[in-house]
Amino acid sequence: MVSGTHGSGKSTLIGDFVGQHPTWQVLPDPYEYIDGADEMPDATVFFQQLRITAHRQLEPSKGSSIAERGPVDFLAYLQALETLGRPGRADDLLERGWVIASHAMVGVDLLVLLPLTENDKIELSEDEDLELREAMNLALLELADDPGLVGEARVLELAGNRKHRLAQLERAIDGC
Numbered sequence: 001m002v003s004g005t006h007g008s009g010k011s012t013l014i015g016d017f018v019g020q021h022p023t024w025q026v027l028p029d030p031y032e033y034i035d036g037a038d039e040m041p042d043a044t045v046f047f048q049q050l051r052i053t054a055h056r057q058l059e060p061s062k063g064s065s066i067a068e069r070g071p072v073d074f075l076a077y078l079q080a081l082e083t084l085g086r087p088g089r090a091d092d093l094l095e096r097g098w099v100i101a102s103h104a105m106v107g108v109d110l111l112v113l114l115p116l117t118e119n120d121k122i123e124l125s126e127d128e129d130l131e132l133r134e135a136m137n138l139a140l141l142e143l144a145d146d147p148g149l150v151g152e153a154r155v156l157e158l159a160g161n162r163k164h165r166l167a168q169l170e171r172a173i174d175g176c
Helices: 010-020 043-058 071-084 091-107 130-144 162-174
Strands: 025-027 065-067 110-113 154-157
Touching: 010 065, 010 162, 043 065, 043 071, 043 091, 071 091, 071 130, 110 130, 110 162, 154 162
Parallel strands: 025 065, 110 154
Antiparallel strands: none
């Protein structure tokens, strides 16, 4: 599972990985399954995506797969909305999301984090909600440190250029 805030390089890393490992199944960003989602998603949309990722994580696997985003991503977005005091947030969704996410993470072997760093930061335009991006990044890093949430999953933070991230991911998967 590859996790990170928007514009952190998840799609690029997964595309590069699957280019080298074409037998792996890609579980795409759940945003693709949300019909009519707003440009500025609220807690309800993030909670829907959390449920999608949790459901697919609990389904029996048919071979090797790599997921773009997981339940922890959307729990981090819910936490970020709360931290920022955004309208449309819902405390009960955060609490319910925690239960769902921790249950779904039981089957995760490797949680790959793509944190925002100064050295390899991907620049986005202002219309990408940079404040939410930063808040989600911080929330994700905190949540990934909680064994009550991530369970037995090995957590790996990747940094560096595109080639370096791919090499780190390949080493980590070889070690699983």
